[in-house]
Amino acid sequence: MAEDLRAWARVDLARLAANYRAVAASCAVPLMPVVKADAYGHGADRVGRVLESLGAPMLAVAYHEEGVALRRAGIRVPILVLTGCFGGQEQAFADHGLTPVVSTPATAQGALAAGRTLGRPLPVHLKVDTGMGRLGLAPDDVVAEAERLGASGLVELVGLTTHLSSADEDAEVTERQLDVFDEVLARLAARGIRPRLVHVAHSAGLSHLRPTHTLARPGLLLYGLKPRPLSPAIDVSPVMTVAARIALVKDVPPGAAISYGGRWVARRPSRIATVCLGYADGVPRTRGMIEEGAFSVAGRRAPVAGTVCMDLVMLDVTEVPGASEGGEAVLFGDDPTAWDVGGWAGTNAWEVLTRVGPRVPRVYVGDAEAPA
Numbered sequence: 001m002a003e004d005l006r007a008w009a010r011v012d013l014a015r016l017a018a019n020y021r022a023v024a025a026s027c028a029v030p031l032m033p034v035v036k037a038d039a040y041g042h043g044a045d046r047v048g049r050v051l052e053s054l055g056a057p058m059l060a061v062a063y064h065e066e067g068v069a070l071r072r073a074g075i076r077v078p079i080l081v082l083t084g085c086f087g088g089q090e091q092a093f094a095d096h097g098l099t100p101v102v103s104t105p106a107t108a109q110g111a112l113a114a115g116r117t118l119g120r121p122l123p124v125h126l127k128v129d130t131g132m133g134r135l136g137l138a139p140d141d142v143v144a145e146a147e148r149l150g151a152s153g154l155v156e157l158v159g160l161t162t163h164l165s166s167a168d169e170d171a172e173v174t175e176r177q178l179d180v181f182d183e184v185l186a187r188l189a190a191r192g193i194r195p196r197l198v199h200v201a202h203s204a205g206l207s208h209l210r211p212t213h214t215l216a217r218p219g220l221l222l223y224g225l226k227p228r229p230l231s232p233a234i235d236v237s238p239v240m241t242v243a244a245r246i247a248l249v250k251d252v253p254p255g256a257a258i259s260y261g262g263r264w265v266a267r268r269p270s271r272i273a274t275v276c277l278g279y280a281d282g283v284p285r286t287r288g289m290i291e292e293g294a295f296s297v298a299g300r301r302a303p304v305a306g307t308v309c310m311d312l313v314m315l316d317v318t319e320v321p322g323a324s325e326g327g328e329a330v331l332f333g334d335d336p337t338a339w340d341v342g343g344w345a346g347t348n349a350w351e352v353l354t355r356v357g358p359r360v361p362r363v364y365v366g367d368a369e370a371p372a
Contacts, residue, residue, distance in 0.1 A: 006276040007244035007360050010333075011042050012237075013050050014366030019222050019236040020054050026234050027206060027216055032080065032199065034219035035070070036062035040353045042223060042240055043362045045073035050368045051222075052077050060217050064089050064098060071096040080125065080159075083135065085110035094118040101161065103127035103135040108149065115154030124149065125159030125197065128184050130177040132165045142184050146193050159197035159215075160185065168204035168227035178210060185212055206232040225338055225349045241333030242356055244277035246297070249317065249325050258314050259306025263290060270318045273302065275329045278311040282355035283331060284345030293344040296330040298322025 024031050033056050034040075039047035048059055048070050060080045061067050067079040078099055084107030085093050085100035093100060093114040102108045102124050115122035126146060129136030137145055142160075149155050162181050166173040181200060188194065199215035201208060204227035206216060220227055224238035249271060252258070256266045266272075275295065279285040284293070285308040293304040295315055302315040302323065317323035332338045338349040345352070 005245070005361060005363075006247075007242075007281060008363045009041070009356055009360050010241040010243070011046070011362050011364050012239050012241075012366040013046070013364055013368040015224060015237045015239045016042075016047060016050055016222065016366075017054055017368040019224050019239065020051060020056070022234055022236060023206070023218050023221050026232065027218075028209060029214055029216050030057050032056070032058040032060050032215050032217045033222055034060045034202070034217050036060065036066060036082070036219075037354045038066075040219060040223050040350070041356045042353075043364070044070060045075075046362070046364055048073065048075045053368065058215075064092050064100075067098040068092055068096050071098075078123075083107070085114050087113070090114035090117045093122065099123045099125065099158075101125045101127050101159075102145070102149065102155075103129075103137060108145065111149070112152055112154045115152070121154060121156040123158045124155045125161050125195070126157060128160065128162045128181060130162045130180040130184075131173070132163045132177075134163065136162060139180055139184050143187050143191055143193070146188060147191065150193070157193065157195055159199065160188070160195040161199050164200060164202065164205045164208070167202065167208060168230045171208075171230065174205070174208050178208060182210065182212055203227050204231055206234070220350060223353065225353075228339065228348075238333055238337060240338075240353065240356075242277075242282065242331040242360065243328050243333070244275050244281075244331070246273045246323065246325055246327045246329055247276050247312070248274040249323055250274075257306075259309065261307055264306035264314075264316075268318070270305075270316055271320075271323065272305055273297065273315045273317045273323050273329065275313050275315060276311070277313055277329070277331060277360075278309045280310045281357045281360050282352070283308050283313050284341065284347070284352075284355075286345045288344045288346050289341075293341070294336060296333075296335055298324075298327065301336070302329070 035044045058078045090113040094117040127136040201216040203218045203221040224236045258264045294301040302317045305314040305316040338352040342348045
């Protein structure tokens with residue numbers, strides 16, 4: 001990394017490409033990569049362009065402003081907006097060719113308004129709530145809503161979707177959701193409505209693909225991390241490594257208290273490294289991080305020493321002879337992984353990735369065009 005950086009998130013585009021190819025090779029249907037939340041913190045513009053160049057036929061985001069940003073970055077493939085079109089957003093959908101998901105009465109009205117603004121039928125996907133309890137139409141309401149939207153002449157129903165609540169935890173619950181979804185598909189078909197883009201599977205859901213599915217929408221796997229505890233058997237590698245410079249290494253005597261509240265006290269003569277990364281950058285400020293957390297320094301794990309500060313964190317490098325000022329301390333990457341950090345913080349890898357703050361510059365490396 002550049003010598004002038006105090007911290008960085010190294011994003012390996014070659015690994016991203018290899019992950020995409022591995023997931024695509026294992027999947028019987030095309031992939032619609034999920035690049036919401038700034039591509040899980042990796043940088044949606046760069047990640048989106050790589051995925052488009054690799055042949056991804058569509059991309060998915062959560063909110064319309066994310067789709068607009070991708071269009072401004074030059075991305076031309078269809079972009080699905082998972083939360084749909086709300087009132088006042090219809091011009092953006094029309095101007096930027098975004099495809100909304102209809103999952104509520106408000107997003108149905110928004111889609112109709114966008115189609116009216118566009119001046120021709122706007123492609124839309126309908127979402128069914130099969131058990132997530134979040135967004136989505138009740139299964140018994142889908143046929144009537146599909147017919148109502150189709151009769152308007154303002155939208156074209158091209159997709160049907162749902163969201164799996166427990167694919168990484170409970171296969172039985174997942175199969176029940178899929179059964180409900182297939183029943184809705186059959187009811188639509190009985191009325192002559194056959195959406196061509198039928199998608200359910202996120203990363204964990206790839207283990208539950210059915211013949212009725214024509215598309216999948218992985219996220220976490222593309223960024224090199226497997227859902228836990230249940231995940232498809234696909235080999236991937238972490239794309240992002242978050243690291244920072246060591247600003248100071250100093251010796252402290254037994255009894256020395258470190259950081260706010262003196263929650264860490266040296267039990268022996270110790271060496272403490274102060275690292276230029278804090279909770280404003282995404283280092284969890286939790287008791288678990290204090291008690292169990294560690295960074296990688298010079299190839300060894302160095303435990304967190306004391307409360308994580310906004311801009312800095314201290315590490316116990318007594319057992320790390322290679323620790324030196326100006327050296328690198330890794331929060332997560334290959335080791336520790338984002339799952340390790342999530343475990344220490346009482347959360348998951350998704351949150352760890354997306355918590356990396358904007359003042360940590362993304363540094364892109366690797367040749368995304370190189371074969372896996």
